[in-house]
Amino acid sequence: MIKQWMMLIAIIMLSACGGSSSTSNTSKPATLPGNASSPINQGVPVASQIRPGVEIIADGSSCTSNFLYSPNAQTVYIGVAAHCFSQDTNSGVDPCESNNLAIGFNEVSIENASQPGELVYSSWRAMQEAGETAGSDACVYNDFALVKIHPSDLANVHPAAIAFGGPTALFTGLATLGDGVFAYGQSPLHFGIRSRETKQGQITGLLGNGWAYEIVTDTPSLPGDSGGPIFTAGGKALAVTSVLSVGLTVNPVNNGVVNLERALKYAKDGGFINASTTLLTWADFYSAGDL
Secondary structure (H helix, E strand, O other): OOOOOOOOOEEEEOOOOOOOOOOOOOOOOOOEOOEOOOOOOOOOOOOOOEOOOOEEEEOOEEEEOOOEEEEEOOEEEEEEOHHHHEOOOOOOOOHHHOOEOOOOOOOEEEOOOOOOEEEEEEHHHHHHHHOOOOOOHHHHHOOOEEEEOOHHHHHHEOOOOOOOEOOOOEOOOOOOOOOEEEEEOOOHHHOOOHHHHEEEEEEEEEEHHHOEEEEEEOOOOOOOOOOOEEEEOOOOEEEEEEEEEEOOOOOOEEEEEEEHHHHHHHHHHOOOOOOOOEEOOOOOEOOOOOO
């Protein structure tokens, strides 16, 4: 779909449709903006909760969620990749000219949720509304969406990501080539094997003037890992998995991941989401992927 991802033979959109670690067991409270006594769960995370890394299904497409976000004490969003909500994901159409599910689409299945979620933001729709030029860095690399979790499910939400825990904070600025990263993806093609769902690697390229990174990991991402979380070596939220690239390059199999700080800033600056929207964090990060 995206021609600008280096000199590649093939680019495959990742949707199923087509450091040191902290070993402390201290449970730090998750705080939502504007109210210290929120309904979000603050205990030790368990597998039955809605957490970063759970599967998201919309209109037949399966993706992995990244992190949790909140604009106020009554609202929690879960992050995904925007292409997971587009009918043109694998059709070669520029994101700024693509057909996408409507904002307000309320049949988004969230793993462990009792009620479907609602699509409240898609960068692909937002960029069209903003009049971005097809082929621009923003159109090519900005791949981020938010789904609102139903209020009845907020008591079963936890900000600690599957396997790794964290994110300890939002990474700001630009990361450096060679920096270590950790990633998680719940593609069914991993067959539930944790050692394949969790990945460790490094940044090998800076793309789109800072809009995205190229990373290489020990286990390549597969269709269904789209939208999954990318952490820095220290557990900060760095990026969102967007594409798997295969080609005749120094790193023949690599991933394009969207700069999360840049994607959030675009959504806020354009007025598409509330400026108070904040990443929900968790103090403990486990680089071994055993949480």
